[in-house]
Amino acid sequence: MTLLHPAAASAAAEDDAAIPLLSVDRLKAYYRLKLFGIDREVRAVDDVTFAIGRNEIYGLAGESSSGKSTLIKTIAGAIRPPLAVETGSVCFNFSDGTRDIYRLTPRELGEIRWKRLSYIMQGSMSVLNPVRRIRHSFTDFALPHVPEKGAAFAERIGRHLERLHLERSVLDAYPHELSGGMRQRVAIALATVCGPEFIIADEPTTALDVIVQKGVLAMLRGIQRELGSSVLFVTHDMAVHANLTDRLGIMYAGRLVEEGRTRDLFRQPLHPYTRHLISSLPQIGDDTPKKGLEGSPPNLAAPLSGCRFHPRCPLAIDICRREAPPMVAVAPGRRVACHVVTASPDAVAPAMEEVRP
Amino acid sequence: MKPNLLDVDNVSKTFAGRGLFSRRMKRAVRNVSFSLDADRPEVFTIIGESGSGKSTLASMILNTARPTGGSIRFEGRDLAHIRSRRDRVAFMSRVQAIFQNPFDAFNPLKPVDRYLYTAAEVFSGCRTKEARETRVDDALHKVGLSLAEVSGRFPHEMSGGQLQRIAIARALVSSPSLIVADEPVSMIDASLRMTVINLFRMLRDDLGVSIIYITHDLATAYYISDRLIIMQTGEVVEAGDARQVLAAPRHPYSIRLREAVLSVDGAWRGTGLDAEAIQPSLR
Incomplete structure (x- = not known):
């Protein structure tokens, strides 16, 4: 190996920083079902491309059946029939090398899971074993991935809990003895104890009360900033996205329809669906009437031609019914998939004002 | 005079505590009263x-459950x-x-x-x-x-x-x-x-x-x-006109509840998670 010139080395380091931690490229994941001899395919993730950089919280918003859970599964490499990845790739650029998640052996996958890539789920009880004390859950998950053993390992866990303002005594509790918020905090502690580079959080606070939710989110953000990890945060709650995420992607019917910095997206939503999501959000102190969206959510088993939002879209024109809009960059760091918006971004705002109640 | 549509009059509900020898009683609802006008x-x-x-x-x-204290009347009955x-x-x-x-x-x-x-x-x-x-x-x-x-x-x-x-x-x-x-x-x-x-x-x-x-x-x-x-552990802590209460809550619990609501405007004003992160009230 040749020694690099210092300048070249720092350039290489910059290159390294520019490579996103996660790149998802043209990913298509379908459920293939065979019912009574009839083949059906459900296009849960259809041509999704995006990237998540280091040390950022990327939010993913979308309603049920928009494909966000399937997207998480494919990113984590948890693919079991009937789910199958058709095309596309998911690449992680971890500090010890780049990994294409679909080229790994189950053993290699097991090595990166929890150590470099970890999860926080909606129901903490699906992570914590109900008949074992919390201490054992930590041992089960974390022990194989950290260098410390025995007393040193216990010390590491204790220090980690303190860092998260949890008492060490929770280690001796059974999951059912803790409140829902406490269990979710323990689940976050468990997911972050190995210092993972990438954390997937799937609706971690949806089941919690408002007061508890805020505390748990603050804790998640605190530990993320401290570890410098990247987080993919999935929820349908737009208010949570506004408060927590750095960048935001909006999914509709298996496709990413808009992406941008969270603040920009809320200040100036471009896609009609995003506009609806934001304008229909009830807020305390806001007395304007809000409207629900007409029509029903799309059926992924029988996808529509053209843009999948067109039957519910107030701006739909002829081309929307025929051609699926591609994801187009309209500004630095801002992408949107809508024929009308990309044709004339300025014409959209007044048209939307008329539609709005 | 026409009776009210619904009168909830000083209603309580107590569940016996779990466990064979437990004497603990759980008071799920304590002395709640309100009425709905029929007209x-x-x-x-x-x-x-x-x-x-x-x-x-x-x-x-x-x-579908009987109060253990107080009464509920629907249309006077x-x-x-x-x-x-x-x-x-x-x-x-x-x-x-x-x-x-x-x-x-x-x-x-x-x-x-x-x-x-x-x-x-x-x-x-x-x-x-x-x-x-x-x-x-x-x-x-x-x-x-x-x-x-x-x-x-x-x-x-x-x-x-x-x-x-x-x-x-x-x-x-x-x-x-x-x-x-x-x-x-x-x-x-x-x-x-x-x-x-x-x-x-x-x-x-x-x-x-x-x-x-x-x-x-x-x-x-x-x-x-x-x-x-607004109820907290079975008790009504604050009651009144919805807009007034939510715009300016008075009871400490209502205030906490109101402050915990994440809003989009709050996110830009910095009253969201960051405020929480500064004072780690995580316990």
């Missing part, structure tokens, strides 16, 4: 976190005196319930219209098929659906929002004067949530139905309620 339909909201006793209170209003089947059916036709998850409320193996027909038969005494169909179609029209759209379809063929509207139509079949809705939109997609919420407003304004809306979501509570009570 002024309104959306009355009960706000509380899990364990605050709001659902226990709802089941006492629906007469004490619920404790409703015993015979005839009285129960008469009561249920006036007071209806809507639940959190519409997919749990409907049997997945039965077409959804079956429930509507049963309601028409039991609560409205529609004996003939034609009478039932007219009644059901009427109710479905009130929620923006029609019998032709719904007939013979199963729950899995519907979206959550549609199914919840059918649940509301089912509640409307018997022309009730009070609907108790326990977290009716928390399981519904964001794009359809406001459709259901606006429906409650329509029920109040156009059909004169009073609604007891039980939720932990302060934003939708602000949007539709006229009056509200």
Whole structure:
């Protein structure tokens, strides 16, 4: 190996920083079902491309059946029939090398899971074993991935809990003895104890009360900033996205329809669906009437031609019914998939004002 | 004088503590009182976190649980005196319930219209098929659906929002004067949530139905309620006009609740998570 010139080395380091931690490229994941001899395919993730950089919280918003859970599964490499990845790739650029998640052996996958890539789920009880004390859950998950053993390992866990303002005594509790918020905090502690580079959080606070939710989110953000990890945060709650995420992607019917910095997206939503999501959000102190969206959510088993939002879209024109809009960059760091918006971004705002109640 | 639609008078509910020798009693609801006026339909909201006793209170209003202290009167009549089947059916036709998850409320193996027909038969005494169909179609029209759209379809063929509207139509079949809705939109997609919420407003304004809306979501509570009570561990800590209470809560618990609500504006003003992160009140 040749020694690099210092300048070249720092350039290489910059290159390294520019490579996103996660790149998802043209990913298509379908459920293939065979019912009574009839083949059906459900296009849960259809041509999704995006990237998540280091040390950022990327939010993913979308309603049920928009494909966000399937997207998480494919990113984590948890693919079991009937789910199958058709095309596309998911690449992680971890500090010890780049990994294409679909080229790994189950053993290699097991090595990166929890150590470099970890999860926080909606129901903490699906992570914590109900008949074992919390201490054992930590041992089960974390022990194989950290260098410390025995007393040193216990010390590491204790220090980690303190860092998260949890008492060490929770280690001796059974999951059912803790409140829902406490269990979710323990689940976050468990997911972050190995210092993972990438954390997937799937609706971690949806089941919690408002007061508890805020505390748990603050804790998640605190530990993320401290570890410098990247987080993919999935929820349908737009208010949570506004408060927590750095960048935001909006999914509709298996496709990413808009992406941008969270603040920009809320200040100036471009896609009609995003506009609806934001304008229909009830807020305390806001007395304007809000409207629900007409029509029903799309059926992924029988996808529509053209843009999948067109039957519910107030701006739909002829081309929307025929051609699926591609994801187009309209500004630095801002992408949107809508024929009308990309044709004339300025014409959209007044048209939307008329539609709005 | 006409009696009130509903009088909840100093109501308490105590559950015996768990365990064979435990003498601990759990007081789920403590001395709650409020009344709904018969002539002024309104959306009355009960706000509380899990364990605050709001659902226990709802089941006492629906007469599926008996209070251990105090009394509940519906149209002047004490619920404790409703015993015979005839009285129960008469009561249920006036007071209806809507639940959190519409997919749990409907049997997945039965077409959804079956429930509507049963309601028409039991609560409205529609004996003939034609009478039932007219009644059901009427109710479905009130929620923006029609019998032709719904007939013979199963729950899995519907979206959550549609199914919840059918649940509301089912509640409307018997022309009730009070609907108790326990977290009716928390399981519904964001794009359809406001459709259901606006429906409650329509029920109040156009059909004169009073609604007891039980939720932990302060934003939708602000949007539709006229009056509200905030409950903490079984007690009412604050009550009053919805807008006034939510705009300027007074009780320490209400203030905490109000501050915990994440808002979009708050995120830009920096009153969101960052404020919390500075003072780690994480315990």
